[in-house]
Amino acid sequence: MRTKSLKKNRINVVTLGCSKNVYDSEVLMGQLKASGKDVVHEEEGNIVVINTCGFINNAKEESINTILEFMQKKEDGEVDKVFVTGCLSERYKPDLEKEIPNVDQYFGTTELPGLLKALGADYKHELIGERLTTTPKNYAYLKIAEGCDRPCSFCAIPLMRGKHKSTPIEDLVTEAEKLAAKGVKELILIAQDLTYYGLDLYKKRNLAELLEALVKVEGIEWIRLHYAFPTGFPMDVLDVMNREPKICNYLDIPLQHISDAILKSMRRGTTKEKTTKLLQEFRAAVPDITIRTTLIVGYPGETEADYQILKQWVKDMRFERLGCFTYSHEENTHAYTLEDDVPEEVKQERANEIMEIQSQISWELNQQKIGKTFKVVIDRKEGNYFVGRTEFDSPDVDNEVLIDATTTYLKTGEFATVKITDAADFDLYAEVIS
Numbered sequence: 375m376r377t378k379s380l381k382k383n384r385i386n387v388v389t390l391g392c393s394k395n396v397y398d399s400e401v402l403m404g405q406l407k408a409s410g411k412d413v414v415h416e417e418e419g420n421i422v423v424i425n426t427c428g429f430i431n432n433a434k435e436e437s438i439n440t441i442l443e444f445m446q447k448k449e450d451g452e453v454d455k456v457f458v459t460g461c462l463s464e465r466y467k468p469d470l471e472k473e474i475p476n477v478d479q480y481f482g483t484t485e486l487p488g489l490l491k492a493l494g495a496d497y498k499h500e501l502i503g504e505r506l507t508t509t510p511k512n513y514a515y516l517k518i519a520e521g522c523d524r525p526c527s528f529c530a531i532p533l534m535r536g537k538h539k540s541t542p543i544e545d546l547v548t549e550a551e552k553l554a555a556k557g558v559k560e561l562i563l564i565a566q567d568l569t570y571y572g573l574d575l576y577k578k579r580n581l582a583e584l585l586e587a588l589v590k591v592e593g594i595e596w597i598r599l600h601y602a603f604p605t606g607f608p609m610d611v612l613d614v615m616n617r618e619p620k621i622c623n624y625l626d627i628p629l630q631h632i633s634d635a636i637l638k639s640m641r642r643g644t645t646k647e648k649t650t651k652l653l654q655e656f657r658a659a660v661p662d663i664t665i666r667t668t669l670i671v672g673y674p675g676e677t678e679a680d681y682q683i684l685k686q687w688v689k690d691m692r693f694e695r696l697g698c699f700t701y702s703h704e705e706n707t708h709a710y711t712l713e714d715d716v717p718e719e720v721k722q723e724r725a726n727e728i729m730e731i732q733s734q735i736s737w738e739l740n741q742q743k744i745g746k747t748f749k750v751v752i753d754r755k756e757g758n759y760f761v762g763r764t765e766f767d768s769p770d771v772d773n774e775v776l777i778d779a780t781t782t783y784l785k786t787g788e789f790a791t792v793k794i795t796d797a798a799d800f801d802l803y804a805e806v807i808s
Contacts, residue, residue: 384412385493386419386453388444389508390437391427393564393600394535395460396508397517399425402459402486403506409495415508420454421493422447428462428534430702437462441474448476457481459489461534483535504552510753512787513560513596513769514553518546518584522566524603526630527641527708528673528701531566538567540575547587554593557787560751561588562598562768569603579608589620595789596751596765600626604652605643612659622765623660626695628668632687633680636673641708646687653691664766666695669728672721673701674712681724688728692735695772698728733799740773740797747793747807750775752784760784762792762804775802782806 385406389399399415402423406413413419422444426437437460447453455478463470464482471480481489487497498504507514521536522529550561565571572580581599588597597620599611604627615621631637632646656663669688671681688696700721703714750762753769760782762775775792777784784790784806792804 382420384414384419385421385423386417387413387415388422388424388440389416390425390440391429391433391461393515393562394517394566395425395427397505397515397564398460398483400505400507400515402489403508404504405486405490405498406493406495407506408498408504409490411493411495413506415506421457422453422455423457423459423489423493426458426460426462428460428465429530430699430704432702434462438474441470441477445474445476457489457492459483459485464534465530505549507553507556507558509769510786511557512751512753513562514558515564516546516550516553516561517541517564518568519565519571523570524567524643525641525708527639527712528630528670528704530704530707533706535566538570538574540571540573540580542575543580543584543587546584547591550588550591550594554591557593559594559787559789560596560598561594562600564600566601567603568599568601569605569607579606581608582610582614585611585614585618585621589614589618595620596622598622598624598765598768600768602627604629604649607652609655609659612656615660615663623663624666624766624768625656625663626666626768630668630670631673631676631680631684633676633683636676636680636684639675639709639712640673646683650687650691664694666697666768666772667693668697668699670699670701671724671728672716672718674703674709674714674716676701676716685728685731688731689735692739693732694736694739694766696728696732696735697771698725698732700725736773737797737799740799740802743794743802744797745794747791748775748804749789750792750804751789752777752786754786755779760786762790764802773800773802775804777804777806 387399403413427433444456457479458477459481463480467480479492490497519540521538522532523538634645748764750764752760752762754761758779759776760779767773790806791808793807794802794804796803
């Protein structure tokens with residue numbers, strides 16, 4: 375029996391996975407709105423589009439469970455149609471069509487025009503930057519490139535996203551201007567690989583030139599860099615970071631491992647010595663830079679000795695931000711030909727130990743902030759606190775600044791200057807100065 379409250383012909387877009395998927399969903403919603411469609415994000419609607427993730431096992435499971443959950447709703451008459459798009463659908467379409475045949479249609483990552491047609495909408499080429507943003511109003515993701523040309527052995531992204539393809543600078547500036555007009559103050563630049571930006575279009579690594587163009591956009595106050603690659607990093611980016619106050623002194627650069635044997639097997643094109651030197655150059659060029667990295671433990675063939683090298687390096691490098699993941703054995707990747715020989719419990723123990731070390735480092739670094747002042751942006755109110763971030767922190771993954779909401783009134787999306795009064799391992803407590 376259909377619920378009477380469900381609005382007819384409302385399209386509900388459900389997003390799973392990373393910030394690149396968030397961006398893709400926002401573009402899809404912008405296109406649907408331009409065709410006059412009633413579209414919502416993760417609310418009730420009788421037509422459902424699930425934008426899936428297919429990166430690692432946990433993400434694939436979540437995507438499949440979400441599809442099954444909506445298929446049950448379709449069977450119960452709560453929704454009329456279910457469409458599936460995104461990385462899981464790109465990677466496993468024939469399997470999904472066989473295993474879950476009552477989905478109305480599956481679409482890959484490059485089939486937006488086909489998906490729109492199935493939803494009764496037209497693909498409008500002229501809609502540069504027309505997105506329905508789903509993030510808090512003060513920040514938005516800006517995807518500067520699609521796909522990846524790197525040969526990393528463990529990664530299935532090139533299978534799902536194709537070859538690297540940069541978006542022209544003028545189109546990104548147009549998009550940034552439209553976001554700024556909506557009140558966005560922080561741009562988070564994303565791609566599978568920022569380092570590679572421009573090589574296909576301009577025959578050179580052109581991230582610095584893109585940054586020079588984006589800092590001129592009125593209304594944008596912070597520009598943050600996510601997902602750089604260590605090999606071939608364009609060092610002129612650091613000059614722009616130093617020179618331009620709008621560019622946050624922040625770099626997300628997933629390094630994955632540091633043992634030379636593992637780096638070689640991972641096909642990362644670098645060594646422990648080169649990586650360490652690169653990080654030292656970052657810190658010399660931008661003395662107060664915050665470096666976020668991610669690591670993988672339990673990769674095939676990772677010995678106790680390899681792990682100890684990684685562990686000691688984490689202690690020595692004292693990263694400001696770090697995440698650690700257990701290796702996921704992915705079909706059709708180069709590493710899939712290797713034996714997944716590190717037991718699951720050992721992978722988990724190693725990941726936990728790395729995160730414990732990082733927690734202590736984070737606590738020590740945060741203690742040094744007590745008594746100092748920072749500019750923060752207020753993302754939201756939660757309980758008795760306004761929750762903000764400094765330029766050294768990205769949403770969802772990094773430190774948060776908590777300000778007592780019972781004594782201070784702040785507006786979400788606005789900036790404030792605060793003094794840090796106390797600090798935990800991943801939280802800072804502050805009072806407003808101005």
